[in-house]
Amino acid sequence: MWQDHLTEIIVFTALFLxxxxxxxxAARWRAPKDMAHLDEWGLGGRNFGxxxxxxxxxxxLYTAYTFVAVPxxxxxxxxxxxxxxxxxxxxxxxxxxxxxxLWSVSHRHxxxxxxxxxxxxxxxxxxxLLVAITGIVATMPYxxxxxxxxxxxLKTMGVTGESTLARHLPIIVAxxxxxxxTYQSGLRAPALIAFVKDTLIYVVILVAVLWxxxxxxxxxxxxxxxxxxxxxxxxxxxxxxxxxxNQLQYVTLAFGSALALFLYPHSLTGVLxxxxxxxxxxxxxxxPAYSLLLGLIALLGFMAIAAGVAPLPGATEGSADSxxxxxxxxxxxxxxxxxxxxxxxxxxxxxxxxxxxxxxxANLFTRNIYKEYLRRDATPAQxxxxxxxxxxxxxxxxxxxxVFLDPQFSIDLQLIGxxxxxxxxxxxxxxxxxxxxHRGALIAGWAAGMGLGMxxxxxxSSPTRKHFGGSAFPLEKFGFDTPRTIxxxxxxxxxxxxxxxxxxxxxxxxxxxDGGDRTAPDDYFADEGDAxxxxxxxxxxxxxxxxxx
Amino acid sequence: MAAPEPEAPSAAPTRxxxxxxxxWLLFIPIVLPLIPAFFNGDSPRVLGFPRFYWLQLAYILxxxxxxxxxxxxxxxxxxx
Numbered sequence: 001m002w003q004d005h006l007t008e009i010i011v012f013t014a015l016f017l018x019x020x021x022x023x024x025x026a027a028r029w030r031a032p033k034d035m036a037h038l039d040e041w042g043l044g045g046r047n048f049g050x051x052x053x054x055x056x057x058x059x060x061l062y063t064a065y066t067f068v069a070v071p072x073x074x075x076x077x078x079x080x081x082x083x084x085x086x087x088x089x090x091x092x093x094x095x096x097x098x099x100x101x102l103w104s105v106s107h108r109h110x111x112x113x114x115x116x117x118x119x120x121x122x123x124x125x126x127x128x129l130l131v132a133i134t135g136i137v138a139t140m141p142y143x144x145x146x147x148x149x150x151x152x153x154l155k156t157m158g159v160t161g162e163s164t165l166a167r168h169l170p171i172i173v174a175x176x177x178x179x180x181x182t183y184q185s186g187l188r189a190p191a192l193i194a195f196v197k198d199t200l201i202y203v204v205i206l207v208a209v210l211w212x213x214x215x216x217x218x219x220x221x222x223x224x225x226x227x228x229x230x231x232x233x234x235x236x237x238x239x240x241x242x243x244x245x246n247q248l249q250y251v252t253l254a255f256g257s258a259l260a261l262f263l264y265p266h267s268l269t270g271v272l273x274x275x276x277x278x279x280x281x282x283x284x285x286x287x288p289a290y291s292l293l294l295g296l297i298a299l300l301g302f303m304a305i306a307a308g309v310a311p312l313p314g315a316t317e318g319s320a321d322s323x324x325x326x327x328x329x330x331x332x333x334x335x336x337x338x339x340x341x342x343x344x345x346x347x348x349x350x351x352x353x354x355x356x357x358x359x360x361x362a363n364l365f366t367r368n369i370y371k372e373y374l375r376r377d378a379t380p381a382q383x384x385x386x387x388x389x390x391x392x393x394x395x396x397x398x399x400x401x402x403v404f405l406d407p408q409f410s411i412d413l414q415l416i417g418x419x420x421x422x423x424x425x426x427x428x429x430x431x432x433x434x435x436x437x438h439r440g441a442l443i444a445g446w447a448a449g450m451g452l453g454m455x456x457x458x459x460x461s462s463p464t465r466k467h468f469g470g471s472a473f474p475l476e477k478f479g480f481d482t483p484r485t486i487x488x489x490x491x492x493x494x495x496x497x498x499x500x501x502x503x504x505x506x507x508x509x510x511x512x513x514d515g516g517d518r519t520a521p522d523d524y525f526a527d528e529g530d531a532x533x534x535x536x537x538x539x540x541x542x543x544x545x546x547x548x549x
Numbered sequence: 550m551a552a553p554e555p556e557a558p559s560a561a562p563t564r565x566x567x568x569x570x571x572x573w574l575l576f577i578p579i580v581l582p583l584i585p586a587f588f589n590g591d592s593p594r595v596l597g598f599p600r601f602y603w604l605q606l607a608y609i610l611x612x613x614x615x616x617x618x619x620x621x622x623x624x625x626x627x628x629x
Contacts, residue, residue, distance in 0.1 A: 062619050081590075085605045086582035089612045093575040096616055218596030240591075241601050247585040255583055278624075285616040288609050 005157040007544050008331070010349060011340025012157065015200070016174070019193045019348050023181030023355075026188040036381040037189050038112055041186035041388060042363045043273045046107070052191055052288075056356070057270040057283060058290045059194035061088075061261060063142075064149030064350035067201070067297055071106040072322040075309075077238045080246055081490050082298055083254045088291035091258035096533025099262065099284075100277045101432045104526040106521055113360070115368040121431050124439040124513025125372055130446055132368035135265040135286070138421040139361045143398040146350040146357075147171050148323060148411070152401070153343045154329035155312055161378055168403045174347070175354075179395045182355045183388050187273060190355040197352050200345035202293065206373045208303075208342075209296045212333060216306045222299075225306035240302075246484045249472045250293075252487035260422045260489060263429065265360035266353065276528035297326075304329045322520030356394070362390035412468045416457055419489040421469070423449040426500050432524070439515050441503035449496025455490040571622040578612035 005391045030047070033041045039046055048056065066084070069218070073081030102117065111117050115135065119128035123180045154170050181189045213219050223240055230239045237246050261267055274280055309332060345513040366387040371378050427442045459477055462469025471486035507514070581587070588604040595603045 054612045079601060082602070082605065086608070089582045089605075089608050090579050092612060092616055096575055096619070097572060220594070223597060223599060237624075240599060242585055242589045247589065251583045251585060281616075281620045281624075285613055285620060288613050288616075291609050292606065293613075295602075295609070299602070 005159075005331075005336070008157050008340035009159060009342060011337055012153075012343045014429045015196075015341070015344035016347060019196050019351070020177045020181065022192050022196065023178070023189040023351075024182070024184060026192040027185040029185075029188050029192055034548055035425045036384050038363065038366065038380060038383045038387055039110075041384045042112055042359055043189055043269065044187040046273055047275050048191065048273045048279070049275050050282050053270065053274040053283050054286050055194040055198055056187075056191045056273065056446075057267065058287055059190065059197055059349070059352040060266055060270050060356045061287075061353075062290045062294055063353040064144060064346050065142075065145040065524070066294065066344055067324055067349060068152050068323045069150045071292065071296045071301035071304065071326050072311075075304050075311075075323055075325050076301075077235075078226060078240050079242050080237065080250060081255070081301060082295070084249050084298055085291060085295045086251075086254040087261075088294055089288065090255060090371040091261055092287060094258055095262045096281065096284045098429055098432055099271050099280050101524040102268070103271060103274070103277055103280055105432070105523045106272050107528075108523045108526045109519065111240060112272065113265060113364045113367050114263070114424065115364060118424075118427050118431060119368070119372075121435065121517060122427065122437075122439040122442065124443075127427055127439055127443055127446075128368050129372070131427060131445065134420055135364050135425050136361050138417035139265060139357050140394065140397060141386070141401065141411075141417055142266075143354050143357045143361075143394065144401040145411065146354040147398065149350045150174060150347050152323040153327050153346050155321070156324055156331055157343065168399075171305075171402065172399060174351075175395055175399050178257045178295050178351050179356060179358075179392050180389055182395075183519055186388075187269065187356065187359055190352045190359075191273075193348065193355075194352045197345065197348045200341060203348060204338075204342045204345045205293055205296055207338070208300060209331075212300075212303045212307075212329075215333060216303060222302050223268035223304040226302040229305050234445045241397060246472070246485060249485040249487060252490040253471065254275050254423060256489040256493070257418060258488045259425060259429075260418045261491070263421045263424050265364055266357040267365070269356055269360045278527075298382070300326055300329060307333060310379040354398070358391045358394040358398075359387070361394045362387040365390045415468065415471055416454070419453040419457060419492055422489045422493045423453065423496050435499055435517050436504065438507040440511070440512060441500045441506055444503050445496040445500030449492040449500040452495050453492035456491065460488070568622045569619075571619050577583055578608065578615045581611060582587050582608045 030045065030046055035041060042339070070081055070084045075081075102114075105111065105117060109116075109120060113132065113135070115132035119125060122128075140529065141223065150171055159170055185192075185301040213222060216222055221484040237243065242318045243249055243275050262271075273279060274283070307329055309325050309329050311322050313329060327343065327346070330339045334342065366383050370386050371383060373384070378409040423446050426437060426445055430437070456473045457471065458467050459475055460469045461467065471488050473488045473491065475482050475484050475486055570615060582605065588601050588608075590601065591599040598606075
């Protein structure tokens, strides 16, 4: 059946090979004198300007999985899937000032990861370790999900065979190439490839939102078709508008996801790689261009309904893989060559975030586990080397997740990932503003939020699953007499904050010793051009003062 | 307490604080998209889009306008 898709396959493969070549060449782009340093390999020299940061962070936050899963959600549930729009509006004003502070303090102290910051701010290796492990655990399934994005495309092109190996071979090859150029070029590879990826995505989506409504009879008809479909479905919570019961879920999910997004280590990697505070602030105004794109992509779900798209069958008998609706829509409505371009956009769209995520996870391991616990006197060159190798291990792990486990398992883990990464909010985000919290209280709050979040997710059932059926927790399980639902992450992080605050008061009253604070107030305002060297006496005894820029 | 390097002392006071009353404006694009009562309706339609969809897409412009305004107003004097 792949013969029917020959043109698509050729276009896809050609574009894929083009960006792979770019990935290898990227090592020479803005080349440093010495690549054997984590600031170079893992942060691209900490010198990216406005445009590169825009492409890099945009390519990183709006992943292939987003492009595939958000329209799939809109296709299946309607208005609820549109939460991605308020989510990505709220986030930029929310982190406008926070990230500038993080950039400044990281710049002064040479921090590479959020856990580095926590280590210094709260003088607590344990809290830093928890933040690092939380970050790694939350990021791993996210990488695996990028593969789900590529797989949806490959499946539509018919290049996936029946046996386990044949089904996954194209993905294994794609990831081996990705792993090789990330190893060689570090963050420069995704930064360079992001230009191609985003250009392709913008072209494809603009064509799609202009051409498809014209072909399908206009937006009025598209919404009418969607409305008719949801009216006919037995599910009470779908529809082209929200109802009284899912509005709270919509709002808390949008807000909670926004809080979580910039706690993910990979989003911070892009921010820390930028040149100065101005670059970050200007990007907070420019990144919403991607939100507009995402909103239009979400509407592809309704276009798929109007075009009568039927999703391809899933991995198990009788199930449907809703992630295939966008690729199938393109296959059905576009000429073959353009569908090939669209598939390449999604496929390459998976590579950029997967590379950045694996770099971020590798940096966490290197800085906060390897250097902290295994080898305190590691040189910058050793650090860079450990990170490079870890990035390979992380990708092998992600591929193994997809090949050996049900993809549903990765989706579950991703759901959990959003909830658990939120539990680092008090230490990382509030820690940028205040040192009021006691380090012991933060650890207890983290544990409480984690435990409650897990329990709540376990309790959520869906029509097909008994546990881990989603993130919409029915409030009646708390004993409220209401059919409303709420996003698990918000409840868990509120409990986390309450525990941390109460215990801080208790520990202070009991005069339990707290750690110090190795950052100074004016560290949070430093900008490009000011003193760049980590102050020697105040940093770790084992760590040599090293230049940051 | 302070960082040991006293370089660029003249620039320090002007850039040392990022407090500004303009920052309060950032609350508008944070709060507005989280009030479903405003956007959860069908009419009026614009170009066939129900209010739910066009209004939320329009909020993106509110967000861009606010962050741009705040950036311009809080930028350090003689900015690049």
